[in-house]
Amino acid sequence: xxxxxxxxxxxxxxxxxxxxxxxxxxxxxxxxxxxxxxxxxxxxxxxxxxxxxxxxxxxxxxxxxxxxxxxxxxxxxxxxxxxxxxxxxxxxxxxxxxxxxxxxxxxxxxxxxxxxxxxxxxxxxxxxxxxxxxxxxxxxxxxxxxxxxxxxxxxxxxxxxxxxxxxxxxxxxxxxxxxxxxxxxxxxxxxxxxxxxxxxxxxxxxxxxxxxxxxxxxxxxxxxxxxxxxxxxxxxxxxxxxxxxxxxxxxxxxxxxxxxxxxxxxxxxxxxxxxxxxxxxxxxxxxxxxxxxxxxxxxxxxxxxxxxxxxxxxxxxxxxxxxxxxxxxxxxxxxxxxxxxxxxxxxxxxxxxxxxxxxxxxxxxxxxxxxxxxxxxxxxxxxxxxxxxxxxxxxxxxxxxxxxxxxxxxxxxxxxxxxx
Amino acid sequence: xxxxxxxxxxxxxxxxxxxxxxxxxxxxxxxxxxxxxxxxxxxxxxxxxxxxxxxxxxxxxxxxxxxxxxxxxxxxxxxxxxxxxxxxxxxxxxxxxxxxxxxxxxxxxxxxxxxxxxxxxxxxxxxxxxxxxxxxxxxxxxxxxxxxxxxxxxxxxxxxxxx
Ligand code: FES
Numbered sequence: 392x393x394x395x396x397x398x399x400x401x402x403x404x405x406x407x408x409x410x411x412x413x414x415x416x417x418x419x420x421x422x423x424x425x426x427x428x429x430x431x432x433x434x435x436x437x438x439x440x441x442x443x444x445x446x447x448x449x450x451x452x453x454x455x456x457x458x459x460x461x462x463x464x465x466x467x468x469x470x471x472x473x474x475x476x477x478x479x480x481x482x483x484x485x486x487x488x489x490x491x492x493x494x495x496x497x498x499x500x501x502x503x504x505x506x507x508x509x510x511x512x513x514x515x516x517x518x519x520x521x522x523x524x525x526x527x528x529x530x531x532x533x534x535x536x537x538x539x540x541x542x543x544x545x546x547x548x549x550x551x552x553x554x555x556x557x558x559x560x561x562x563x564x565x566x567x568x569x570x571x572x573x574x575x576x577x578x579x580x581x582x583x584x585x586x587x588x589x590x591x592x593x594x595x596x597x598x599x600x601x602x603x604x605x606x607x608x609x610x611x612x613x614x615x616x617x618x619x620x621x622x623x624x625x626x627x628x629x630x631x632x633x634x635x636x637x638x639x640x641x642x643x644x645x646x647x648x649x650x651x652x653x654x655x656x657x658x659x660x661x662x663x664x665x666x667x668x669x670x671x672x673x674x675x676x677x678x679x680x681x682x683x684x685x686x687x688x689x690x691x692x693x694x695x696x697x698x699x700x701x702x703x704x705x706x707x708x709x710x711x712x713x714x715x716x717x718x719x720x721x722x723x724x725x726x727x728x729x730x731x732x733x734x735x736x737x738x739x740x741x742x743x744x745x746x747x748x749x750x751x752x753x754x755x756x757x758x759x760x761x762x763x764x765x766x767x768x769x770x771x772x773x774x775x776x777x778x779x780x781x782x783x784x785x786x787x788x789x790x791x792x793x794x795x796x797x798x799x800x801x802x803x804x805x806x807x808x809x810x811x
Numbered sequence: 812x813x814x815x816x817x818x819x820x821x822x823x824x825x826x827x828x829x830x831x832x833x834x835x836x837x838x839x840x841x842x843x844x845x846x847x848x849x850x851x852x853x854x855x856x857x858x859x860x861x862x863x864x865x866x867x868x869x870x871x872x873x874x875x876x877x878x879x880x881x882x883x884x885x886x887x888x889x890x891x892x893x894x895x896x897x898x899x900x901x902x903x904x905x906x907x908x909x910x911x912x913x914x915x916x917x918x919x920x921x922x923x924x925x926x927x928x929x930x931x932x933x934x935x936x937x938x939x940x941x942x943x944x945x946x947x948x949x950x951x952x953x954x955x956x957x958x959x960x961x962x963x964x965x966x967x968x969x970x971x972x973x974x
């Protein structure tokens with residue numbers, strides 16, 4: 392099947408504007424700006440059922456419709472702060488297919504009546520940000536961005552903003568704070584960014600992959616988009632596959648593709664004659680799925696979409712599938728995830744800041760074999776007390792791997808605490 | 812003074828945003844260009860430009876990991892040891908880099924060339940082991956690395972600095 396998002400894999404040189412134009416580039420933008428009302432674009436995206444690809448899976452068109460028509464200007468902000476451990480899809484889109492992505496940002500601007508869009512790119516992606524800036528300049532030169540687009544009164548300008556290393560800035564209100572020149576700490580909601588967003592104005596925040604879907608939807612229509620994926624999770628998704636697999640990488644597949652197809656058919660299975668032991672489908676923020684003889688087929692045949700991954704005790708999130716083989720134990724895995732969250736907690740909410748500090752001590756001690764069964768209980772209880780008590784999802788995310796590991800892999804903890 | 816050295820760039824940065832304060836992050840990168848870290852004087856100058864208190868600017872420097880307020884080696888070699896990379900041997904890779912460079916994580920080689928750092932996911936998990944090199948206000952990726960390839964790179968960097 393030809394790619395819809397990773398089209399550069401089928402068409403070499405697609406990050407050149409001429410090649411992009413020869414392959415249907417900017418047709419959707421021209422169609423929207425010259426023949427459609429902004430509301431029609433919004434309706435088409437609603438009808439497509441496109442859901443946010445950043446992790447939460449919220450329907451994009453509905454998110455747009457929350458912007459009030461009585462307060463102006465509106466802003467579009469693209470979240471290109473890809474930082475979830477195990478996620479590297481937005482990067483490939485921006486490197487390989489930057490114009491389709493930028494056309495998507497422009498379409499979102501048009502749909503919500505924004506004349507300015509900001510693309511917030513994580514600082515580590517400095518070379519990619521430079522390329523995106525060059526692409527924006529090229530589009531301005533050729534009249535695909537700027538004033539009087541396609542001879543109409545529409546103006547759209549895009550600008551990049553470079554982050555500087557903070558996972559929390561992927562959280563949308565923290566991202567806005569950062570863009571406003573403050574420390575990236577989440578805001579209290581409500582008000583939601585759709586009403587009080589960037590510089591206090593109504594703001595749409597969408598992920599790179601989400602926006603890159605828009606040119607297809609606008610050009611070919613919602614029904615064509617719905618030919619891929621499932622009823623509730625339409626379209627394709629880029630799965631970032633990492634960890635203990637033969638062929639790690641990005642795989643663009645219809646939503647609802649099974650774990651088996653991703654890990655074994657595309658990923659080539661587990662190397663070195665090892666066995667699959669655990670899967671984290673949403674990066675470091677996942678509840679860990681245990682895989683053993685009792686449930687191997689059930690897990691493998693589970694379709695990866697926003698609903699079904701829940702049936703095996705986890706979430707799809709950003710579809711950053713981390714595969715773990717049987718040479719690893721979960722006391723080590725959660726030490727790694729807590730190292731990450733403790734480092735990235737922004738420090739605003741006490742349960743997350745202090746909870747992660749304590750979880751770091753406990754996971755380090757447990758992994759070192761210097762803990763007792765009571766410490767494992769304590770760790771679980773600290774995690775339980777962090778959960779649901781913070782302004783943003785980072786606090787919750789930090790507890791997912793910890794609690795599921797303790798519950799689903801008791802033998803790993805019995806071993807390190809000397810109880811087996 | 813940044814204002815004397817980079818007048819055009821500063822103007823372009825301010826033109827990007829309707830609110831002055833948003834310029835703080837790009838200005839901090841500019842301040843980091845010269846020596847790879849942000850001096851007290853630069854923080855003060857940026858604070859003055861944006862009508863902020865210098866402690867507010869310092870708080871931003873402290874919040875983001877890619878801003879530095881202390882001098883380090885010319886190249887900051889930042890190795891990812893987050894979970895997906897660690898599953899593919901990143902911890903061992905870092906350990907043998909330490910041995911080969913003769914320094915521990917956080918330290919700088921005696922000639923001031925390399926500071927070795929351990930960082931979180933860089934978005935290249937499928938190409939582990941990997942690191943990025945942060946130098947002045949730029950970043951470069953180095954993926955699918957081995958210790959041998961890394962040491963060759965270090966030698967090449969050493970030569971460019973010495974000539
Ligand atoms: S975990 Fe190392 S780059 Fe993602």
